[in-house]
Amino acid sequence: MAERILMKGNEAIAEAAIRAGCRHYFGYPITPQTEIAAYMAKKMPKIGGVFLQAESEIASINMVYGAAAAGMRVMTSSSSPGISLKSEGLSYIAGSDVPAFVVNVQRGGPGLGGIQPSQSDYFQATKGGGHGDYHMIVLAPASVQEMASLTIKGFNLADKYRMTSMILADGTIGQMMEPISFEDAEIESYDKPWALTGTGMERKHNIVNSLYLKPDELERTNFARFEKYKTIEENEALYEAYRMEDAEICVVAFGIASRVAKNAVAAARSEGVKVGLIRPITLWPFPKKALRQAAEQVKAFVSVELNMGQMIDDIRLATECTRPVSLCNRTGGMIPSPDQVLESIREAAKGVN
Amino acid sequence: MAVVFQKPHALTDAVLHYCPGCPHGIIHRLVAEAIDNLGIEGRTIGVAPVGCAVMAYDYFSCDMLEAAHGRAPASATGIKRCRPECIVFTYQGDGDLASIGMAETVHAAARNENITVIFVNNAIYGMTGGQMAPTSLPGQVTQTSPYGRDVNHCGWPIRVCELLSTLEGPEYVARVAVNNVKNVKAAGKAIEKAFRNQVENKGFSLVEVVSACPTNWGMTPQKALEWVESDMIPYYPLGVYKDRTAAKEAEQK
């Protein structure tokens, strides 16, 4: 029987990162994710790793950029306003094709907003976040176990594809405590011949850079990067399907919204509504294929989100607007109740009958 | 016949893109000479700025990172903390180090980050066409101070060495110039010391190099170096502003 530890969501990320071989954490306090920094501050010195509280979120993402360029598994964590500060750094990391791991434990926005959970950084995460054409692999845990397993997966994917993996969590899962296990964790290792390690006077110097003043060269790097993204979209999209076999209504939700939605789906089923749930686990790459297939079967979709309607756009795009998609949402730190989601399901069902 | 002076190994064969008479070339050479003299090229990693020296990654033979504007000390921290055996240096202009990057500069110094920072102060933003810098002199005409820098409107220039010398953190803070042969040789010594301090794990070392921008100052290279002597150096006096080891040794005597 696998060893299970009771952990808080935020701390599970930190512990999983350490197990994934991350020995460098640079961050800055911000609610509701500071437990990650605090955990790292305690653990890293004990295992010969580096914890440094930077002077700002801007400084910490640039420290991550440096350590990543030097070939190390490195991470930072923050919450919504802090992630905004990191946008430029994330764009540089993408444009330089170095791997990094970033955690956003979302809070209410925009602006200083609130400290209660939200999912209102979906656009920011999935459309890149910073300037220019690029993507990050965006992973959306819906349980403390997934906070851990997706962290390990995130480090592997970042190294494999030389890009940023972002955990897009919310304050609820961050604060939640659940029993988890690390035993199935598979740590993958990738060579980094491009890394800045010192030439040793044995090789030509490596340059980690995102500046290409010749437009045809810059265009080439963009096209090449998007070829890579195409491969990722074909191979790395992850989702969970719940009671979709004979569904006529499909609820789509991630993170904490998916847990509430699952309760509502179960309740709706007991009322005789043929409803199922598709839970994207990777928000980028979005599980487009699964939704396209669902659109051939179901009559309507319901997007359940803690924002003003962001993932709903991607559902419409993936299904090419062939089915009606309605929004069931709360924001500002409010969370939809199972009853509210159930009502939306009933509305959607009424709409198609 | 013995070679008395040649291009250092730590400089590549890439042709420098700088304007005629721009002291960046001299300062790059002094950094490369320090790297050669200390025999550290194989384990040196440099961090290039945003500014005229953005392409420094092509000019140095060691591994190089292109940092975001102002963030070189943070990226250098990231590299040094995970590869402490490497010698890490940043090379930054006045906008990079003293404007947008002021927080990163002060905090790296305060943390006594064991890195070497080369600060090129030419009192103007060269790359973007000659705008006012935090080190532009009162009355100095630039593209964004077309009537001369008015201290009543936008305050006074920042003296970085003096500022950083008030912190406990830094090991070595010095200001040099490259406007004549004597100053260039002294600058070379200070830069080599700043690298040697890192090799000896002594901590944060910054050398501010009072430089010039003939193109955006609207002067010939010769006149620009004369202006350094007549106007820049009086405002930014040369000297050692902090030397923790020397101070400790003096105390013990």
Added chain:
Amino acid sequence: MAKVTFKTDLCKGCGLCVEACPKHILAIAKDTINQKGYYPAVMTDQESCIACAFCATMCPDCIITVEK
């Protein structure tokens, strides 16, 4: 015997070497331009050179090699 070599095609004609030379034996060419279109620095009296390397010290483009 001192020998100063210039990589003439990389010279930008800035004149800092001319200014620095204590023997005043360097000059900016008046009649020839180099590959880049600059009037390059030239040696006018190699015999008088003392290999002080002041010219090379001030050259921003590292085009001067000094031998003795």
